[in-house]
Amino acid sequence: LANSTRGGTILFPAPGRYLTAPFNVTSNVILDIQTGAVILGSQDKEDWPIIVPLPSYCQGREYPGPRYTSLIHGEHVNNITITGGGEIDGQGAVWWNWTKTGQLNNTRGRLVEIMYCKDLTISHVVLRNSPFWTVHPYDCDGVEIHNVTITSPSNSPNTDGIDPDSTINVWIHDSNINSGDDIIAIKSGIDYCGRQYGKPSANILIENCVFGYGHGISIGSEMSGGVKNVTIRNIYADGTNAGPRLKSARGRGGYLSDIVFANITLNNITVGIVIDEYYENRPPTNATGTPIIDNITFLDIKGTATTAGQFNCLPESPCTKLDLENVSIKAKNGFSCEYADGVVVNVSPTSCINTTASFYGGF
Secondary structure (H helix, E strand, C coil), X not given: CCCCCCCEEEEECCCEEEEECCEECCCCEEEEEECCEEXXXXXXXXXXCEECCCCCCCCCCCCCCCEXXXXXXXXEXXXXXXXXXXXXXXXXXXXXXXXXXXXXXXXXXXXXXXXXXXXXXXXXXXXXXXXCCCEEEECCEEEEEECCEEECCCCCCCCCCECCECCEEEEEECCEEECCCCCEEEECCCHHHHHHHCXXXXXXXXXXXXXXXXXXXXXCCCCCCCEEEEEEEEEEEECCCECEEEECCCCCCCEEEEEEEEEEEEEEEEEEEEEECCCCCCCCCCHHHCCEEEEEEEEEXXXXXXXXXXXXXXXXXXXXXXXXXXXXXXXXXXXXXXXEEEEEEEEECCCCCECCCCCCCCC
């Protein structure tokens, strides 16, 4: 059924453990993984085919050239559903070890990567131990991910939770995520290749989730095609490295704009709010390669952190229209700011945002 042009339901009955090499799904397929059933990814890398790099990256994310496919993969497909109450376990520990010991020449595969898709739903499943990024919708339209649990060890490299990439009309809700890297990372390709591909991630709502250990509720750093119209609200973050986190770098180009973080509770966070445009510590570049961050709102954010916030923007492209309202973060260290302009209302500790700037940029 996974290769049927008519689609259908692929049932993984419980109890059962199903060891598999990567496989492709086609349109109108439901993967029904029953509660008590577990799909296990092969630990033999010879079982994982090598595929071409993504066009907005021009190479694998870790190494030049092609990359390993994902455990569950689909391209140019419509109406895909992954559900049922069971588990997908990538058994990624062998991949993490190969990465740490330099035994790979190609970028690791994702757990679930669906590309060029219309209408993708992932619900009521547990996704664990991905070799690399866990869920990666790429150039999709219409994605709903809800009532999922995603977990990988805190020291597992690059095991992002959910990474919408050049994807529009996304709703992520009522889920619990712990990861070895970003909890969420909204992306749109990297540097020249991302700008040439030119497809932003847009119209994204993330709400009613609990996030544990991981690097943050992130946008970027691969954002060269642009990210806009994003709302992230009603989030409880416990022990993450960062709360709201926007990251970019010189050479990326692109823009982050019209983004709202609202009603977010932080507990024992390393840095409460982060904007970092020095992500890879690159030298200045031309205007095309200079990222723009504009019209970002942080509303009703409260909790505890070691450092309240860091706004590290570029002198050649200051962050503009930053709006901090009703932000209260109990922290040992306050806010630090570089080239960050905006409006501040009822913020504690005292914000260092420049509220006197007369020019607000845009893209």
